[in-house]
Structure formats: structure tokens, C-alpha cells
Amino acid sequence: MERSLQMTARRTVVRLAMTVALFSAGAGGTLAAAAGISGVVTTTDARPISGALVTLWNEAGNRKETVYTGADGRYALRTDFSGKLNLRVRTPYFKDVTKPLTVAAGDAGAANAAVNFEIEKLSDPMELSNTLTASAHLGEVQWQDPDMRAAFVSECNYCHQMGNELTRTPKDVAGWTATINRMEGYFALLTASENKVIAKTLARDLNGAPVKAIQTYDVSPELARAKVEEFHAGDALSFIHDMFVGEDGLYYGSDEGHDIIWVLDPKTGKLDQYPLPKVDLPEGGVFSGIQLPIGVFTGQHGPHSFAQTRDGLIWVTLSLSSSLASFDPVTKAMKLYPMGHDHLYPHTIRVDKEGMLWFTINASNEAARFDPKTGKFDFIALPHNGFWRAIVDWTFPSLLKAASWFPKQNWHLSFAPHKFTQGHLMMNSPYGIDINPLDGSVWYAKLHASKLGRIDPKTLAVVEFDTPLKGPRRPRFDKDGILWIPAFDDGALLRYDPKSNQFETFKLPTLSPREYEVPYALNVHPATGDIWITSNMSDRIFRFTPATRRFVSYPMPTRVMWLRDMEFTKEGKVCSSSSNLPAYGIEDKVDAFICLDPEGGARDMAAVATAPASAR
Numbered sequence: 176m177e178r179s180l181q182m183t184a185r186r187t188v189v190r191l192a193m194t195v196a197l198f199s200a201g202a203g204g205t206l207a208a209a210a211g212i213s214g215v216v217t218t219t220d221a222r223p224i225s226g227a228l229v230t231l232w233n234e235a236g237n238r239k240e241t242v243y244t245g246a247d248g249r250y251a252l253r254t255d256f257s258g259k260l261n262l263r264v265r266t267p268y269f270k271d272v273t274k275p276l277t278v279a280a281g282d283a284g285a286a287n288a289a290v291n292f293e294i295e296k297l298s299d300p301m302e303l304s305n306t307l308t309a310s311a312h313l314g315e316v317q318w319q320d321p322d323m324r325a326a327f328v329s330e331c332n333y334c335h336q337m338g339n340e341l342t343r344t345p346k347d348v349a350g351w352t353a354t355i356n357r358m359e360g361y362f363a364l365l366t367a368s369e370n371k372v373i374a375k376t377l378a379r380d381l382n383g384a385p386v387k388a389i390q391t392y393d394v395s396p397e398l399a400r401a402k403v404e405e406f407h408a409g410d411a412l413s414f415i416h417d418m419f420v421g422e423d424g425l426y427y428g429s430d431e432g433h434d435i436i437w438v439l440d441p442k443t444g445k446l447d448q449y450p451l452p453k454v455d456l457p458e459g460g461v462f463s464g465i466q467l468p469i470g471v472f473t474g475q476h477g478p479h480s481f482a483q484t485r486d487g488l489i490w491v492t493l494s495l496s497s498s499l500a501s502f503d504p505v506t507k508a509m510k511l512y513p514m515g516h517d518h519l520y521p522h523t524i525r526v527d528k529e530g531m532l533w534f535t536i537n538a539s540n541e542a543a544r545f546d547p548k549t550g551k552f553d554f555i556a557l558p559h560n561g562f563w564r565a566i567v568d569w570t571f572p573s574l575l576k577a578a579s580w581f582p583k584q585n586w587h588l589s590f591a592p593h594k595f596t597q598g599h600l601m602m603n604s605p606y607g608i609d610i611n612p613l614d615g616s617v618w619y620a621k622l623h624a625s626k627l628g629r630i631d632p633k634t635l636a637v638v639e640f641d642t643p644l645k646g647p648r649r650p651r652f653d654k655d656g657i658l659w660i661p662a663f664d665d666g667a668l669l670r671y672d673p674k675s676n677q678f679e680t681f682k683l684p685t686l687s688p689r690e691y692e693v694p695y696a697l698n699v700h701p702a703t704g705d706i707w708i709t710s711n712m713s714d715r716i717f718r719f720t721p722a723t724r725r726f727v728s729y730p731m732p733t734r735v736m737w738l739r740d741m742e743f744t745k746e747g748k749v750c751s752s753s754s755n756l757p758a759y760g761i762e763d764k765v766d767a768f769i770c771l772d773p774e775g776g777a778r779d780m781a782a783v784a785t786a787p788a789s790a791r
Contacts, residue, residue: 177280205518209381210278211287211687211783213251216244216264219295223248226394227266227294230732234258237407238444241732242776244398251537251776251783252402254278264292267392268303287783304385307733310712314689315379319460323372329599329623329646329664330363331355331373332693334756336711338381339735343384348374360466360585362538364599364623389765390686395727397718402734402775404748408437408446411759412471415766419481420742421489421504426768428489428752434474436491436502439768441744449507451493451500453475457582460495461516464578466585471757479506479535480740482526484547488767492521492534495633499524499532499545514552517572518543523649523740524557527632533617535605540568542605542619542630558639560624563601599623607649607696613656618673620647621659626672627660643678644669649696649740652723659706661694668694668708668719686718686725698741700749707749709738711731716749716771729771739770749773 181541182659189496190429216227221674225248230241233256244250257280263273272294284669304312318324336773346354351374359365365373365755406426409415421427428437434451456475457463463604466741477495484490488501497519499512523694526532532545544553559565570592578587588594593601604622611618617630625647628639646664650671653659670679683692690713697708708717710728737755744750750770758766 183594190716196618209253209255210257210548211251211253211779212262212276212290213249213287213783214291214781215248216250216266216292216294217248219293222292224266224269225390226398226730227264227292228730228732229292230265231465232261232263234260235442239403239405239732243398243401248397250399251780253779253782262290264294266294267306267390269294269296291633299386300385304387305340307386307388307390308686308690308713309336309343310686310690310692311338311386311390311740312343313691313712314336314388315386315689316376318376320372321551323369323376325645325664326365326369326598327376328375328691328693330365330369331358333363333663334361334736334737335760336735336755338712339760340745341735343381345381346378348378348539348616351366351375351377352386357466359588359736361468362465364593364602366596366598367594369598370679372641386603388687388689390690392686392730393684393726393728397641397727397773399731399780400774400777401729402675402779404441404734404772404775405753406439406441406444406446407763407765408439408768409433409435409758409766411757411764412466412473413756413766414471414756414759415752415754415768416478416743417480417740418750418768419483419489419740419755420744420750421483421506422487424745425504425506426750427489427502428766428768429478430479431477431494432468432471432473432475433621434478436478438504441768441770449502449509451478452511454496454511456496457579459583460493461579462495462575463582464575464580464584464586468756479522480524482524482532484526484530484532486547488547490526490532490547494520494522494537497521501535501547512545512550513550514543514554514625516576518554519572519575521770522605523607525610527617528612529615530634531632533608533630535608535612535619537604537606538571540564540603540605542608542617542628544632544635553635554789555630555635557605557621557628557637558605559617560603560621560626560639561594563597564603564624565603568603574673607647607651609650609652609658611652611658612654612655616649616651618658620650622648622663625664627658629673639743642669644680648694651698653699653704653706654701657721659697659699661697661708663693663695664693666692666705668697670721680725681719681724683710683717684706684728695738696740696751698748698749699742700743702747709739709741709751711737714753718773723732731769733767733769736769737761744770746772747774 398743415428419427426439465506476493484678522533522537602623605621608619644662644665650660668681748770
């Protein structure tokens with residue numbers, strides 16, 4: 176009985192500590208790091224808000240931590256940030272509120288402060304519209320021809336978020352035509368007629384009028400248990416395509432635009448950069464004839480995708496120089512392995528149990544195997560899948576070589592076959608790749624041809640077949656040999672069983688009926704088996720539980736999120752790189768490493784609630 180009374184009294188003290196401010200945030204109050212901050216988020220009429228994002232910035236403004244409120248509107252955040260900080264609350268259809276507070280550096284022990292928020296509903300239609308996700312704005316675009324919509328989704332959404340504040344700026348037909356022409360230089364594969372229709376449609380429907388979409392957010396119980404960390408990296412023109420979690424626990428980022436490998440220590444926040452060595456190639460590498468994004472692609476190599484072998488070396492595909500590189504995380508030494516300029520745009524890379532590296536070569540319709548011990552490449556020509564695709568496979572390398580005589584002029588577009596017929600459907604585009612853990616077979620996805628392929632690792636024999644949905648991008652196997660595939664063009668998740676040759680499809684949840692998602696990548700959590708999927712149109716990350724066939728969505732604290740490969744830390748965090756092209760289109764104007772800890776918020780809540788009473 177006495178023990179029960181003590182527990183009840185302790186819970187009462189904890190609840191009071193979370194609701195009564197022990198200092199005045201923004202009025203000179205200070206805390207000692209590490210600090211616990213807790214409170215409640217309510218509306219102006221005292222109703223608690225569930226699922227609100229509470230974000231804390233560090234003093235430099237280049238790191239932030241976010242937790243979510245529970246059903247009672249309460250939150251708790253544990254941080255090692257110190258100095259003059261900012262705490263913001265954000266939730267759909269309400270105004271952001273930010274409060275300053277100060278945390279004193281030192282080891283004085285845990286302190287706890289209550290910071291409550293009362294937030295006001297948005298009433299101005301334009302102000303409200305500007306807070307809606309890109310998916311809401313593109314949901315207002317009315318397509319008369321489903322084929323035109325398909326071309327737009329496939330080719331105008333693939334490297335950045337479309338419909339955000341930067342990209343939905345009203346333009347006339349000439350303005351949109353100029354934008355689309357520029358995007359075609361970045362490999363948007365459109366016919367001349369598709370170019371014209373898309374320009375007219377966007378000029379008509381992205382007209383600056385406020386959007387009135389009613390979005391419904393899924394506030395699942397799991398949300399209040401989660402925590403998100405963000406670490407800024409690079410500059411406003413960086414393009415950190417992929418992130419990779421090394422065996423050393425460090426985060427690695429491939430700055431495809433600036434030829435830099437970024438290395439972040441998430442424990443200290445220390446960020447280092449390692450430039451790739453210069454070679455005898457012009458800016459843009461073997462793609463120098465293409466008008467690559469102005470100011471972004473300033474290098475020769477274009478580092479893209481990572482894998483790590485047992486010896487600790489980190490391998491990265493160099494898309495623009497048709498090379499592979501090794502990076503020693505201990506000595507920082509780099510070594511280049513050129514492939515020859517006929518092997519265009521090496522893309523996603525994985526390592527098998529034998530230590531062999533496998534990767535796709537996107538613009539040459541190839542896959543490759545590389546033996547790190549011998550330095551030998553084996554190039555695997557993949558099926559052409561029809562006459563017109565064969566024409567593209569045969570002519571594209573020659574067109575690019577000829578285009579390089581006229582730097583950044585997009586000369587190749589004048590003769591590219593896709594401009595006259597079939598558009599993006601003329602390309603094969605081998606993209607993602609992974610290794611079946613049961614038999615070592617190598618599987619890849621063809622983005623534009625909408626096919627899966629299997630490579631026998633011993634004979635290199637290839638078999639391909641169609642996927643039931645369009646735009647398979649970066650697939651991953653689970654431990655049972657089931658292949659999970661993001662269907663980019665159709666906004667869905669595919670489950671494929673190689674043993675039965677059976678597909679199962681799951682439509683990704685949208686925030687309103689008119690919206691769509693473009694899932695770029697996914698990964699399977701090694702401990703839970705959950706599938707973590709990028710959304711890239713609605714600033715969310717999806718979690719799919721195979722046993723229950725249930726999606727959970729996690730809204731992200733930064734607008735204009737474009738996430739790439741999903742990685743896991745040893746602690747169970749789910750990480751990726753925020754790499755919208757260009758970076759200055761992101762709300763924070765810069766790329767970032769982003770990690771979601773599914774249980775981080777619950778740990779923070781427990782730590783704050785059980786902090787010694789003397790520290791409160």
C-alpha cells in the first residue's frame with residue numbers, strides 16, 4: 176500500500192513538472208545541459224493537439240531534434256544542445272509558434288523545464304495554402320490525358336519535389352516551356368508533344384490561387400514514441416545524393432554536385448569533407464555536353480551510391496566519370512577504378528556475401544560485377560526489350576560523345592530518338608539492385624521499362640519480366656528472400672516472392688484523394704522486418720508492417736523533403752539524406768542527414784519523467 180502511494184505521488188510530481196513552467200523561456204531563464212524540456216500543446220480553446228511536431232534548434236542553427244505530442248498533447252525532449260536555442264511547434268492547419276530558451280553548457284546534471292504552447296488556427300486562405308505539402312498543390316493539376324499525367328509523374332518528379340514553394344511559382348506557357356527544356360537537359364525524357372501539353376497544363380493550374388485541399392493526417396500511437404534528428408551538410412548548391420551508415424557508426428554522404436564525400440560523427444556533430452581527386456575530364460565528366468543544373472554539378476565524378484566491404488573500405492559509384500572509387504575511412508585514402516566512357520552513369524551499388532560488388536549502369540542498360548581483390552570488372556549487357564529501346568541503347572553513348580564537343584549545349588536532344596516517339600518509355604534505365612540472401616542471386620529494377628531482372632552470380636545469365644506497376648526504383652530483400660519494391664510512378668509498394676513468382680501490391684496512403692506519392696527507395700529493418708519507405712511528395716516517411724499489412728506515416732519537421740536510400744544504425748535508427756535538387760529549395764536551404772528513431776521519443780519521455788526531483 177505504501178509503495179502504491181509512493182508511485183502515485185511520483186506520477187503526480189511528474190505531471191506537475193511537465194505542466195508548470197519552472198522558468199520563463201525567452202525571459203533569461205537558463206538550464207544546465209543535458210536538458211529535459213517538456214510541456215503540452217493546445218489550441219487557443221485549450222484542446223490538446225495530438226501528433227504536433229516539437230522541434231529544437233541548436234545555437235548554430237545547423238542541427239535540430241524533433242518529437243511528437245501524444246494524444247493528450249504532451250511532449251518531452253531530452254537534448255545535449257546548449258546555448259541560445261529555439262523551440263518550435265508545428266502542426267497542419269495551425270500557425271507555427273517558436274519560443275527562445277537558453278541552456279547552459281556544463282555537467283551540472285539533468286534539468287527539466289516546462290514549455291507549453293497555445294497555437295492558433297490558420298484563417299488566411301493563402302497562408303494556409305502555403306503550408307500544404309507539394310502533394311496537395313499537384314493534386315489540383317487536372318490532366319485530360321492519363322498518358323500525359325504518367326509522363327509528368329515519371330519525368331517531372333524524379334530528382335526534386337515538384338509542387339513546393341519554389342517549383343509551383345506561376346508561369347506562363349513560355350516560362351514553363353523554358354523550365355521543361357532545362358529539365359530535359361537533366362534527363363527528363365519527354366516527347367515534343369508531351370513538353371507542350373505539360374507546359375500548358377501547369378500554366379493553367381499552377382496559377383497561384385490558394386489550394387483548398389482537406390488533408391487527413393494519420394496520427395498513429397507509434398508517432399508519440401518517435402524522435403527525428405537532422406544534421407545540415409554542404410551548402411545551398413550541394414547535392415548529397417545518398418547517405419550511408421558505416422560500420423564505424425559514422426554517416427557518409429555523396430555530394431554528387433561538388434565531388435565531395437561528407438563524413439559526419441552523429442555523436443559530436445563534427446562534419447568533415449573529402450574531395451575526390453581531379454582527373455582529366457571537363458566539368459560534368461563524360462556528360463559535359465549536357466546542361467547540368469547551374470551551380471550544382473561543378474565536379475567531374477558525381478559520387479552517387481555507397482557499399483562497404485568486409486575489409487572496411489567504402490565503395491562509391493562515380494556517375495559522371497564512369498568510375499568506381501574506394502574510400503578508406505581510417506586513412507581517408509581514395510583510389511579510382513575507371514570503367515571506360517561507354518559505361519554511362521554507374522548507379523546503385525550493393526555487396527554480396529563473397530565480397531563482390533554489383534551495380535547498375537543506368538544510361539547504358541548494363542549491370543556490372545567488380546572484384547575488389549583483382550580490380551576486374553565484368554559488364555553484363557541487359558536485354559533491350561524492343562526495337563526502339565535497342566536503338567537508344569546503341570546510339571546514346573555516341574550521342575553523348577558528340578555532344579561533348581559542344582559543352583553544356585544539350586546538342587544530343589536534337590537527335591535523341593525519345594523526342595520523336597515514346598518519350599521515357601524508350602529507355603530501360605536499370606536502377607536499384609540487391610542481393611537475395613537465400614541464394615546469392617542478384618536482382619535489379621528497370622525504372623522506365625518497368626521490369627525486374629535476375630542475374631545468376633556464377634554464369635551471369637539474365638532473366639527479365641514485367642512488374643504489375645510502373646516505375647520500380649530501389650528494391651530491397653528481407654531476410655526471408657522476399658523482394659520489396661517501391662513503384663515510383665504508381666505510388667505503391669510491391670511485394671514479390673521469387674519462389675512463387677507472385678506479386679502483391681499496397682497503395683501508399685495519401686493525405687487527400689487527389690494526391691499521389693512517388694516512393695524513391697525503401698529498406699527492410701534487420702531486427703523488426705518492417706519496411707521503411709520514402710514518400711517525397713508529402714514530407715513524410717512510411718513504415719509498413721508486413722504481418723499486419725499496415726502503414727504508419729511519420730511527418731517530417733522540414734518542408735520539401737526528398738529522401739534517397741534508407742539506412743539503419745546499430746541502435747535501430749532509420750536514416751537518409753535530404754537531397755532535393757536544388758538544396759536551396761528545401762525549407763532550410765541546405766541538404767541534411769536525417770535519422771528517425773522509432774523509440775527515441777519514448778526514451779526522452781521516460782528520461783524527463785524520471786529525472787531527479789532536485790534537478791527540476
